[in-house]
Amino acid sequence: MKEKATSFDIAHMAGVSQSTVSRALSNSPLVNKETRERVQRIAKQLNYKVDKNASNLRKQKSNTIALLLFEDPTTDDSLINPFFLNMLGSITRASAAAGYDLLVSFQNLDDDWHAEFEDSKKADGIILLGYGDYTAYRDKLAQLEEQGTHFVRWGAKDNDHPGISIGCDNYQGGYDLTRHLIQLGKKTCAFIGDAGGHAPEFLARYQGYRQALVDHGIAVDTFLRLDANSTDEAGYNATQTLLNTSSPLPEAIVCASDLIATGVLQALKENGYRVPEDVVVTGYDNISISAFTTPALTTVQQDTRLAGELLVSSLLKAINKQAVEDYLMPGELIIRESCGASQHQA
């Protein structure tokens, strides 16, 4: 290989200083158009490549966003839940659109992820995404703040840490769904999904469901709340339990996720129950399969595309020392046949 051209060679040929070459190659407005184009043309002729890593180190910028993905320890670790997979795609897209690469790193909430990036120059800021109860990890968030690490997280607003949360209004989504079923005349509604402390999204959906019942004078029957993590298998098994313990079957089954709901539909079908005639079923998330199940699922859409854009744009604001506001995205009720809507309404 012949020796590589340096910025000195280019400066010599273009008749400008090395710093002008550097500015011209980074499209700095400080260099006039004509000079910029001359420098860029010569650089191209010489097959000159900017050492971006060195260049960014000088600017103390990596042009990289780190995405820490937290596992749901309760589900098969070979798969990514479709909602988070969509978020991964959306965040990747939004980062690229902003000119940033995305460094994806799986983490366990119990690990020392809060310290991992303290001295690292790998990324300019961090997006925290995944299941899990961050309330148990307040100390780690506080340490990130103390370190001056720029970060935002996917989740509901945390009053102890304002300006770092982009999330979806799971409470309102659960409320809207359940109110819709009550308005359709359903008086007994089961809820399938883990409503424990380590699943705050599901818990908020449950609390919305519960409040809708209370507001409409319907007693909350704790026997109609069944745990399930976000898999079709868990939904299937919870439905078998419900069929064994509840007679008659409730008129509606509110599921904490679409994946759970697909398992519920399967179990009902195998046991000879018709949806929506015998029992109506709803999901949550509007993942791609929910429009294709038989019947198609009524659900709440979380706009993952917008979510990715908001997470990235908020993080870039933080990196640029601008104020970031918490944002709770509204969920959108998507009504399909599984709650009795006709195909024409869907």
Next chain:
Amino acid sequence: MKEKATSFDIAHMAGVSQSTVSRALSNSPLVNKETRERVQRIAKQLNYKVDKNASNLRKQKSNTIALLLFEDPTTDDSLINPFFLNMLGSITRASAAAGYDLLVSFQNLDDDWHAEFEDSKKADGIILLGYGDYTAYRDKLAQLEEQGTHFVRWGAKDNDHPGISIGCDNYQGGYDLTRHLIQLGKKTCAFIGDAGGHAPEFLARYQGYRQALVDHGIAVDTFLRLDANSTDEAGYNATQTLLNTSSPLPEAIVCASDLIATGVLQALKENGYRVPEDVVVTGYDNISISAFTTPALTTVQQDTRLAGELLVSSLLKAINKQAVEDYLMPGELIIRESCGASQHQA
């Protein structure tokens, strides 16, 4: 903040040298278990963090794999095709399992991506993934090799560049699908999907379809091949064209992807055709929705989980100067109702 502990502090407290501390903290087998555990315990007590970036720079390793994702310029750039989204998830998982972070970067095949990583210390190696005809980019692959960049790519074997390709046998998949339809008695089979040079995966599927017809003495009717990129909308539109130009309708429609097939099913339904009674339809990829369409789609499964694992393990072999073999994964024929299988067979 109090002053940070250094490796010297730990060495002093543990009664060992600084290099032993360094080795112990990177779990080197050169340090015996007892010493390693003592050093690690003290490091934890002092809240000592290894500066991983500095440590890796010394080792000239980033512990990061770069994934260059190439766009399909023909489809909506706000979305990632579900097959590639699954691959993204699978590669992220496989990287994490190997202890590597994944740096995801969107690229355009026409850009200078082959030079981008030449001097970069951001990643130890590169995975190339996406649509596109790499035969037009042989020079860039050759340059990567010349630079000594470690890389593997998703795609069929390239005889000019052995040992860099992990792919799926799209030709055999197209052949198997079509032979299955012929064995079901279908004599006229349309093919919907772009079989041009810039879509080599679709082209290989078409070639397999074509050879199956030829091998069974069925004439290839070029009017029954319709272009479509990999969207349901394109499948829908191609079907409308087919309905306008072909009378009677062919007995089978072979689609180059499941997304195309969902649009085909929709168009047939709207025009009053029953699947599989009036016409049978097949897809390709086995994305998640294909099991849920009405009727469920016969398709060819590409094992994205295995693909991600093979891409990562092959790249790590290359990084460690071990030989890498090309690998062409077999596709698996998944028979469902859309080609006339009963539900019990599915």
